[in-house]
Amino acid sequence: MSDRNLIEGATGPWEIVIGCEVHAQVSSKAKLFSGASAAFGGDPNSHVSLIDAGMPGMLPTVNGYCLEQAVKTGLGLDAQINKHSVFERKNYFYPDLPNGYQISQYAEPIVGHGVLTIDFEDGSSKPIGITRLHLEMDAGKSVHDRRPDATLVDLNRSGVALMEIVSEPDMRSSEEAVLYMRKLHSILRYLGTCDGNMEEGSLRCDANVSVRRPGDALGTRTEIKNLNSMRFVGRAIDYEARRQIELIEAGESVIQETRLYDADRGETRSMRSKEEAHDYRYFPDPDLLPVVLQDDFIANIKAALPELPDAKRARFMQDLGLSRDMASVLVTERATADYFEKAAEGRDATLVANWIATDLFGHLNREGLDVEQSPIAPNDLGALTDLIKDNTISGKIAKQVFQDMVATGDSPADIVEKKGLKQISDTGAIEQIIAEIIEANPAQVEKAKENPKLIGWFVGQVMQKTKGQANPQMVNQLLRKALAG
Numbered sequence: 035m036s037d038r039n040l041i042e043g044a045t046g047p048w049e050i051v052i053g054c055e056v057h058a059q060v061s062s063k064a065k066l067f068s069g070a071s072a073a074f075g076g077d078p079n080s081h082v083s084l085i086d087a088g089m090p091g092m093l094p095t096v097n098g099y100c101l102e103q104a105v106k107t108g109l110g111l112d113a114q115i116n117k118h119s120v121f122e123r124k125n126y127f128y129p130d131l132p133n134g135y136q137i138s139q140y141a142e143p144i145v146g147h148g149v150l151t152i153d154f155e156d157g158s159s160k161p162i163g164i165t166r167l168h169l170e171m172d173a174g175k176s177v178h179d180r181r182p183d184a185t186l187v188d189l190n191r192s193g194v195a196l197m198e199i200v201s202e203p204d205m206r207s208s209e210e211a212v213l214y215m216r217k218l219h220s221i222l223r224y225l226g227t228c229d230g231n232m233e234e235g236s237l238r239c240d241a242n243v244s245v246r247r248p249g250d251a252l253g254t255r256t257e258i259k260n261l262n263s264m265r266f267v268g269r270a271i272d273y274e275a276r277r278q279i280e281l282i283e284a285g286e287s288v289i290q291e292t293r294l295y296d297a298d299r300g301e302t303r304s305m306r307s308k309e310e311a312h313d314y315r316y317f318p319d320p321d322l323l324p325v326v327l328q329d330d331f332i333a334n335i336k337a338a339l340p341e342l343p344d345a346k347r348a349r350f351m352q353d354l355g356l357s358r359d360m361a362s363v364l365v366t367e368r369a370t371a372d373y374f375e376k377a378a379e380g381r382d383a384t385l386v387a388n389w390i391a392t393d394l395f396g397h398l399n400r401e402g403l404d405v406e407q408s409p410i411a412p413n414d415l416g417a418l419t420d421l422i423k424d425n426t427i428s429g430k431i432a433k434q435v436f437q438d439m440v441a442t443g444d445s446p447a448d449i450v451e452k453k454g455l456k457q458i459s460d461t462g463a464i465e466q467i468i469a470e471i472i473e474a475n476p477a478q479v480e481k482a483k484e485n486p487k488l489i490g491w492f493v494g495q496v497m498q499k500t501k502g503q504a505n506p507q508m509v510n511q512l513l514r515k516a517l518a519g
């Protein structure tokens with residue numbers, strides 16, 4: 035696997051090494067240490083308590099719900115849950131940080147080592163180590179574009195709970211990093227601990243990138259901050275790896291630094307170097323007790339974990355006979371998997387899956403809808419496949435019924451009934467039509483006797499006369515008999 039990842043430089047092959055630090059905003063109504071709203075947006079400084087504003091004498095209290103979400107996420111990543119963890123102060127000065135420190139976890143995070151498995155298109159997979167997950171508060175935001183003469187500060191985000199999820203430097207290509215982000219996105223959404231909305235900044239990735247000769251020790255890394263789309267993660271890493279290779283091949287060396295990705299130019303550029311890096315002077319926050327988790331608190335969360343995408347995919351393949359590709363498509367989003375399971379219950383699962391993956395997804399994508407907003411209820415889509423299976427309608431007519439279902443919201447049976455779309459499977463009726471066509475087209479009949487391929491023309495005639503409703507297999511069979519006779 036690693037061979038295909040090597041990049042050819044001017045002086046030989048190089049290997050990319052990537053480790054990700056992901057910030058995932060906890061889906062919580064309130065902030066990590068105050069009761070203020072953690073909702074996205076809002077008028078500037080409208081979601082700010084005295085604690086978030088860093089007023090003297092204010093004491094933070096830990097939001098238990100956020101602790102629960104961190105533990106849940108840890109369990110979803112097969113990680114060690116630390117029953118004793120500590121909030122520390124990370125000290126630095128910045129206008130959007132009213133306290134002069136961020137409350138984070140450092141030496142003792144709430145979640146330790148775990149693993150996340152990424153899956154390649156060829157069906158193989160690879161475990162990526164999770165180093166840790168810790169809880170921390172978000173900072174506020176400096177606003178530069180409201181007034182020409184001043185920078186303003188919006189503290190709405192100050193104190194919002196973030197989970198920082200750090201991976202081992204286990205990834206070897208931008209593709210692996212994107213697969214890692216996609217899987218993490220999927221797991222977080224299954225767990226409901228983060229909404230995964232990258233545009234709103236609920237999920238953002240800092241990618242650490244270095245290059246080395248295959249087999250060498252790790253090279254010097256740079257960190258690309260705040261990548262807020264899957265596409266940018268891939269592009270920024272590829273650009274950065276190239277830049278480092280060219281630098282080293284030109285006899286220079288990579289400087290450990292923080293870089294920003296400029297999406298418009300498709301480049302990374304230096305933000306600050308390690309020499310300018312802060313000494314954060316971490317120390318345990320004296321306002322907060324260590325977090326001590328009880329066994330039953332963890333056990334209860336574990337017992338309530340949903341089935342996660344990997345387990346669901348395995349079940350869809352084993353129990354329902356779906357192909358790996360189809361199962362992968364359906365399990366990415368929990369809502370899609372739920373829709374599929376409802377629609378497929380007691381039915382031909384592969385047929386139902388095909389209708390979801392092609393016709394339903396096609397419609398939803400065109401209209402920009404989520405599966406929860408589907409105009410067709412799962413059981414109605416399933417019922418449509420029933421009508422195909424029992425030969426009430428052909429697959430072709432079913433496409434027409436599907437369009438009607440989208441437009442009217444009616445059940446497929448009602449539409450078939452109302453529009454008289456039932457397939458004609460009555461031998462006598464079809465034979466009658468065939469007889470009429472043969473009678474009216476003696477020349478064609480002679481030609482068809484010499485060239486059996488011309489049967490297609492007759493099939494077309496029957497379909498035209500029956501508005502496409504004749505059972506195609508029966509038409510073929512009866513025509514062959516009639517033309518042979």
Ligand code: ADP
Nearest residue numbers: 051052053054201202203242243244252253255
């Ligand atoms: P820091 O404490 O400076 O943030 P860490 O050791 O915590 O550094 O690593 C931060 C991230 O960088 C982790 O995701 C880790 O996997 C990754 N990383 C560390 N060394 C390298 C390297 N040489 N190349 C690529 N990624 C690396």
Ligand code: MG
Nearest residue numbers: 055198200240
């Ligand atoms: Mg770090």
